[in-house]
Amino acid sequence: MRQRTWTVVVPVKRLGVAKSRLRGALPAVPHEELALALAADTVAAVRACPAVAGVVVVTRDARVAAAVRAARVRVVPDAPDAGLNAAFRLGAAVAAGGGGWVAGLTADLPALRPAELTAALHAIAAGPPGVRRFVADAPGSGTVLLAAPAGVPLDPRFGVGSAVAHEAGGALPLAGDWPTLRRDVDTAADLAAAARLGLGPHTAALTAARAG
Numbered sequence: 001m002r003q004r005t006w007t008v009v010v011p012v013k014r015l016g017v018a019k020s021r022l023r024g025a026l027p028a029v030p031h032e033e034l035a036l037a038l039a040a041d042t043v044a045a046v047r048a049c050p051a052v053a054g055v056v057v058v059t060r061d062a063r064v065a066a067a068v069r070a071a072r073v074r075v076v077p078d079a080p081d082a083g084l085n086a087a088f089r090l091g092a093a094v095a096a097g098g099g100g101w102v103a104g105l106t107a108d109l110p111a112l113r114p115a116e117l118t119a120a121l122h123a124i125a126a127g128p129p130g131v132r133r134f135v136a137d138a139p140g141s142g143t144v145l146l147a148a149p150a151g152v153p154l155d156p157r158f159g160v161g162s163a164v165a166h167e168a169g170g171a172l173p174l175a176g177d178w179p180t181l182r183r184d185v186d187t188a189a190d191l192a193a194a195a196r197l198g199l200g201p202h203t204a205a206l207t208a209a210r211a212g
């Protein structure tokens, strides 16, 4: 897919309350730095994907907004402040203005490789027309990516058990060997698994600081 036909929505929670299950995973690193690094690496990988025309980051956090600002990134204040799905809906409404495909992606994918995201987006666009698709996380119960064709509402149902919820809502699961896309980081064990895949530079710098 050579054309940039996708807008990707990435909600990021306020750093002080984000990724609470990960708190203490890197004892020498302030938790907010770790949460910020995960988001920064995720957004950088999305920006590097040739299929992506734009990124919409939905956040109330000024540090996140400052860190992700770059070409093709639009920061939208999480004005509803009503949870992850409300943030996805807001971002999707903004992204729909682009007129292409819209994808919602979680911001906790620090090992994400642009080539894997590109492959997943390509598979979605080449699949059955008019249908929402999702990519489950590594354990299979959650969702890392939900995609909707132009004109179809994203209808996000993220949260515990979201893979079942998305399928029940009519989205089709996408099979594919994309370990860095599926590797969301909720716990210290997830972070270790992501490190084995290869972390993006922001998160890698923090884990290196711990080692040193």
Ligand SMILES: Nc1nc2c(ncn2[C@@H]2O[C@H](COP(=O)(O)OP(=O)(O)OP(=O)(O)O)[C@@H](O)[C@H]2O)c(=O)[nH]1
Residues within 6 Å of the ligand: 011, 012, 013, 014, 017, 018, 019, 020, 021, 022, 058, 059, 060, 078, 081, 082, 083, 084, 087, 106, 107, 108, 186
């Ligand atoms: N803008 C926004 N983003 C959110 C919100 N809730 C979660 N997110 C983001 O959505 C992604 C996936 O959510 P979770 O894995 O549940 O993250 P979390 O709520 O920060 O983590 P826990 O506290 O451990 O449950 C993370 O990258 C969060 O930053 C929200 O209310 N608003």
Ligand SMILES: C=C(OP(=O)(O)O)C(=O)O
Residues within 6 Å of the ligand: 084, 106, 137, 141, 142, 143, 144, 157, 158, 159, 160, 161, 162, 163, 184, 186
């Ligand atoms: C937000 C989700 O889950 P988790 O918090 O486990 O990443 C999800 O998978 O929809």
